[in-house]
Amino acid sequence: MTAPAAEIPEPPSNGIAYVRRTPAPALSPPAMQVGIVGWLRAKLFSSVPNVLLTFAVLAFLAWAVPPLVRFLFIDAVWSGADREACLATGNSGPVGACWAFVRERFSYFVYGSYPVAERWRVDVFFALLAFGTVWLGWLDAPRRGLGAIYFFVILPVVSIALLRGWPLIGLSDVDTSLWGGVLVTIVVSAVGIVASLPIGIVLALGRRSEMPLVKTLSIGFIEFIRGMPLITVLFMASVMLPLFVPPAWSPDKLLRALVGIAVFAAAYQAEVVRAGLEAIPRGQYEAARALGLGYWRMNRLIVLPQALRITIPNIVNSFIALFKDTTLVFFVGIFDFLKTIEVARNDPKWATPVTSASGYAFAALCYFVCCFAMARYADSIERRLGRAERR
Amino acid sequence: MRGNRTKTSDSIFYDPRFRSFVLQTVLLVVIVAFFAALTYNTVENLARNNITTGFGFLDSVAGFDISQTLIPYSSDSSTFGRAFWVGLLNTLLIAVLGIVLATILGFIIGIGRLSSNWLVAKVSGAYVEVIRNIPLLLQLLFIYNAVLKALPDFRDSIVFAGGTLLNNRGLFLTRPTIEVGAKPLGVALLAAFVLGTLLHIYLRRRREQTGRIIPAWPFTIGMLVVFPVIAMSIYGFQVTWTPPTLGRFNVGGGIEILPEFAALLFGLVIYTAAFIAEVVRAGLMSVPRGQLEAAAAIGLHRRQALTLVIIPQATRVIIPPLTNQYLNLTKNSTLAVAIGYPDFVQIFTGTVLNLTGQAVEVVAITLAVYLAISLFTSLVMNIYQSRLKWGQR
Numbered sequence: 001m002t003a004p005a006a007e008i009p010e011p012p013s014n015g016i017a018y019v020r021r022t023p024a025p026a027l028s029p030p031a032m033q034v035g036i037v038g039w040l041r042a043k044l045f046s047s048v049p050n051v052l053l054t055f056a057v058l059a060f061l062a063w064a065v066p067p068l069v070r071f072l073f074i075d076a077v078w079s080g081a082d083r084e085a086c087l088a089t090g091n092s093g094p095v096g097a098c099w100a101f102v103r104e105r106f107s108y109f110v111y112g113s114y115p116v117a118e119r120w121r122v123d124v125f126f127a128l129l130a131f132g133t134v135w136l137g138w139l140d141a142p143r144r145g146l147g148a149i150y151f152f153v154i155l156p157v158v159s160i161a162l163l164r165g166w167p168l169i170g171l172s173d174v175d176t177s178l179w180g181g182v183l184v185t186i187v188v189s190a191v192g193i194v195a196s197l198p199i200g201i202v203l204a205l206g207r208r209s210e211m212p213l214v215k216t217l218s219i220g221f222i223e224f225i226r227g228m229p230l231i232t233v234l235f236m237a238s239v240m241l242p243l244f245v246p247p248a249w250s251p252d253k254l255l256r257a258l259v260g261i262a263v264f265a266a267a268y269q270a271e272v273v274r275a276g277l278e279a280i281p282r283g284q285y286e287a288a289r290a291l292g293l294g295y296w297r298m299n300r301l302i303v304l305p306q307a308l309r310i311t312i313p314n315i316v317n318s319f320i321a322l323f324k325d326t327t328l329v330f331f332v333g334i335f336d337f338l339k340t341i342e343v344a345r346n347d348p349k350w351a352t353p354v355t356s357a358s359g360y361a362f363a364a365l366c367y368f369v370c371c372f373a374m375a376r377y378a379d380s381i382e383r384r385l386g387r388a389e390r391r
Numbered sequence: 392m393r394g395n396r397t398k399t400s401d402s403i404f405y406d407p408r409f410r411s412f413v414l415q416t417v418l419l420v421v422i423v424a425f426f427a428a429l430t431y432n433t434v435e436n437l438a439r440n441n442i443t444t445g446f447g448f449l450d451s452v453a454g455f456d457i458s459q460t461l462i463p464y465s466s467d468s469s470t471f472g473r474a475f476w477v478g479l480l481n482t483l484l485i486a487v488l489g490i491v492l493a494t495i496l497g498f499i500i501g502i503g504r505l506s507s508n509w510l511v512a513k514v515s516g517a518y519v520e521v522i523r524n525i526p527l528l529l530q531l532l533f534i535y536n537a538v539l540k541a542l543p544d545f546r547d548s549i550v551f552a553g554g555t556l557l558n559n560r561g562l563f564l565t566r567p568t569i570e571v572g573a574k575p576l577g578v579a580l581l582a583a584f585v586l587g588t589l590l591h592i593y594l595r596r597r598r599e600q601t602g603r604i605i606p607a608w609p610f611t612i613g614m615l616v617v618f619p620v621i622a623m624s625i626y627g628f629q630v631t632w633t634p635p636t637l638g639r640f641n642v643g644g645g646i647e648i649l650p651e652f653a654a655l656l657f658g659l660v661i662y663t664a665a666f667i668a669e670v671v672r673a674g675l676m677s678v679p680r681g682q683l684e685a686a687a688a689i690g691l692h693r694r695q696a697l698t699l700v701i702i703p704q705a706t707r708v709i710i711p712p713l714t715n716q717y718l719n720l721t722k723n724s725t726l727a728v729a730i731g732y733p734d735f736v737q738i739f740t741g742t743v744l745n746l747t748g749q750a751v752e753v754v755a756i757t758l759a760v761y762l763a764i765s766l767f768t769s770l771v772m773n774i775y776q777s778r779l780k781w782g783q784r
Contacts, residue, residue: 043509050508057510213415217422224758227765229722232757235740239750243433324526331728338529345536357537364525364533371524 071096072361079103086352097358098350105344109362112180112335121162121171122183128155128162129190137377139384152194163187176254180335182366184254188261188326188336193319195262200269205299207274218270225267230328234260238332257329265322272318276311277303310385316378320371338363433751440748448747449475455742457733459649471743478738479760485652485734486721489659493720494713496660497667504672515668522665528726530662535654535730542650545642554634556642562653563635563645572628579622580615587611604695651732655724663720670716674709675701707776714772718765735760 031037044054075096077086086098102109111119132155135147163183165173179187206218225233237260242250251259280303288298308315327338335343344350345359403409437444449472456466461480464473503515522530540559543549548558556563569576591607598604635645678701686696727734728741736757744753 043507046507053506053508054510057508057514061514211411211415213418217418224762227762228758229725229736229761231725231728231736232740232754232761235736235744236754236758239744240754243436243750244429245432247436247439320524327526327528328726330528338526338532342532353541356541357533360529360533360537363529367526367529368521368524372520375524 070094071357083350083352083355086350086354086358088353095352095354097361098352098354099358099362101344101350101352101355101358102362104350105340108181108344109337109340110182112183112340113178114180114183115174115178118172118174121174125159125162125183126186128158129186139381152198156191156194159187159190176252179254181340182337184329184335185323185326185337187254188258188329188334189319189323191258192261192265192322192326195258196265196269196322197315199262199266200273201304203266203270204273204277207270208277222267222270225264226271228264230260230264230325231331233264234328234332236260237263253333257332257334260332261322261326261329264325265318268318268321269315272311272314273307275314276307279310280307313378313382313385316374316381320374320378323371323374324367337366437751442748442750444749444751446752448749448752453743453746455746457738458731459652459733471747474738474743475735475756478733478735481733481738482721482724482727482735485655485659485724485727485732489656489663489720489724490717492656492660493663493667493716496664497716498671500664501668501671502675504668505675519665519668522662523669527658527662527723528729531654531658531726531730534658535650539650539654545637548637548642553632554645556635556637556645558642559650560642561650562648563642564648565632565634566644566646568631568633570629570631572623572626575622575626576619576628579618583611583614583618587614649732651727651730654730655727655732655734658726659720659723662723663716666716666719667713670709670712671705673712674705677708678704710772710776714768718768721764721768722761 032041045051073096075094076099077095077097078099080086080098080100081104085100086095088095107119111122114122132147132151135141136144136151141147161169161171163174163179164176165171167173203218203222206214207222209215209218234257237256238253241256241259245251284302284306285298288302293301326336329336330339330342341359341363345356450470452467453469453471453474454466455474457464457474457477459481460477461484462473462477463469464477500515500518503511504519506512506515542557542559545556545558545560548556548563550556554565587607587610590610594605594607633644635647636643682700682704683696686700687693691699724734725736728737731737740753740757744750747753
């Protein structure tokens with residue numbers, strides 16, 4: 001980099017040195033610019049408005065955080081059999097969150113009214129689903145094609161037999177009106193993703209089709225559904241579906257909601273997939289055509305594998321939205337996780353001033369952990385894909 | 392190039408136009424058959440349940456009460472058609488207020504996330520992460536059931552200065568009634584507003600022509616203060632304040648803000664603001680750093696660089712996703728059903744459908760309304776965006 005240092009001359013023989021032979025020790029940097037003080041000056045107190053802002057935010061945190069910590073942890077009631085435990089008595093001061101209530105109703109939050117003797121089936125379903133999710137979600141997992149078949153074909157069939165019951169092989173029928181809690185939330189979101197992805201791909205291809213009728217129908221469906229609030233789609237499914245089919249086929253409540261969710265999610269998924277398709281360079285299409293591939297083989301072998309890969313983060317993000325939206329099945333009388341919280345908090349056995357807040361805090365924590373984890377997963381995939389792009 | 396090859400590729404089955412024609416015909420037949428089956432079943436089912444069809448029900452008396460009405464409505468004389476308009480106006484009220492407030496909060500938080508102040512950036516980031524990852528319905532239920540319903544009973548209302556009451560039935564504000572001088576005051580304010588807008592346009596044009604910067608807002612604010620004062624001193628002015636009064640069973644007088652309305656508004660604003668903050672952040676970050684440096688190099692100070700260089704470029708990126716958030720807010724306002732705010736879905740798709748049993752008609756009208764809202768919004772935003780495309784290469 002730099003030119004080789006000139007040779008340092010030997011000191012003259014009379015012993016007087018004119019040239020310093022070693023570098024002077026470095027002075028320490030100004031105390032105001034490094035270390036904690038420097039960081040504070042740069043990040044918090046760099047100007048008068050910044051000082052004011054910092055103090056305003058600190059004041060807000062001092063006002064908001066301690067009561068929250070007191071409510072959630074310090075004053076919280078961790079055990080007890082009924083509401084007596086969570087009522088403020090004369091001398092014990094204020095009562096925080098009633099975690100005893102959450103603990104007691106925990107199995108209701110997970111299984112709803114699913115018969116206690118059959119709950120192992122729900123556990124097996126959770127395990128199978130977790131297995132499939134890891135298989136598909138872990139990009140380096142072996143045989144991911146098989147994983148997709150497992151997730152989109154085998155798992156739905158096995159799950160229906162397992163949860164709904166199949167008397168032929170000794171699994172007794174469990175009516176869907178007994179399902180509830182986390183089970184329903186997961187079933188609804190899983191059906192949403194399993195059904196919406198294939199339909200969404202077809203719709204996205206349809207929207208880019210050169211056939212005018214196919215294109216018009218796809219656009220019409222996608223834009224129509226996306227213009228609707230989910231509640232009206234669910235209302236429509238629950239009120240109109242029974243009218244649309246002969247009375248003998250009338251679907252049960254859960255199935256109606258599932259149809260509504262699947263249709264709604266498919267329209268959104270279609271737009272996500274379309275964005276991925278549009279990101280594939282034209283040259284890829286032309287090269288596939290030049291190789292003599294037909295429309296379906298071109299999409300199956302060349303376009304979709306690339307498009308879906310870059311779409312994974314967006315698919316996960318739309319799944320987060322779907323997961324949050326499943327709370328809306330609440331309105332058509334289905335006992336999802338949030339609804340079981342609502343039911344439990346209105347139970348006179350646990351009626352205290354803090355029951356509602358405790359139940360909601362627990363639900364918020366569960367939703368936050370799930371959604372946040374999925375969002376981080378989407379981010380990590382995105383970074384990984386970005387690395388691949390840069391190579 | 393053998394004979395038989397040529398023959399097969401000449402075959403009509405390999406003609407793309409023929410294939411596409413056949414495929415679309417088959418699709419059309421399937422779709423028509425599908426809808427025919429639906430219609431047939433629906434007609435059969437309706438006939439079996441003795442439900443008459445048609446929109447005549449809109450003219451019959453509704454007979455149910457609505458807790459918040461922006462237009463005159465009474466349960467014993469108003470029709471279902473009237474209830475439709477009441478619900479629609481309530482939805483539009485919450486949507487417009489929500490959009491304005493969520494935009495303000497969202498911009499503050501979005502800019503806060505990019506702040507050089509570490510604390511502000513972290514707190515804004517935490518806000519966005521927490522709020523975005525919790526379902527809106529849960530937030531609404533929390534605000535309504537755990538916060539607003541936990542306020543004291545109306546007998547123990549919290550009394551603020553000026554007689555404002557806060558209790559679990561809502562917020563009751565003092566109602567001002569202008570006895571004298573309402574009209575001159577209105578005219579003065581309107582005049583100040585119009586003149587201010589014209590001045591703004593004029594000064595902006597002047598700036599673009601001459602480069603001289605004269606801000607319009609000090610003049611506008613001055614006019615907004617001076618004009619009403621002149622009007623009031625000439626024509627006189629008198630206001631009576633009617634504070635709400637605590638009755639035996641109820642609160643009388645004053646302006647009432649329902650807890651359902653407040654909960655829905657807060658919930659929508661807090662939730663949507665988190666998404667708008669992300670839109671704003673992405674928009675601001677999309678402007679290359681060099682733009683800021685170039686602005687500094689030609690001598691603009693930081694505020695000018697923001698308003699003249701960064702924001703106009705970021706706006707173009709921000710508008711389309713912002714429109715999406717506005718539409719989402721409007722659609723999410725249907726969650727009013729959960730807490731009993733009388734919005735369009737609660738009144739019409741809920742109560743009216745249950746009372747009349749006219750499922751097909753009610754659902755059709757609901758779909759038409761939401762379609763109209765979203766088409767109208769996209770239209771306005773498309774026009775705005777096409778006007779904004781100045782100078783794009």
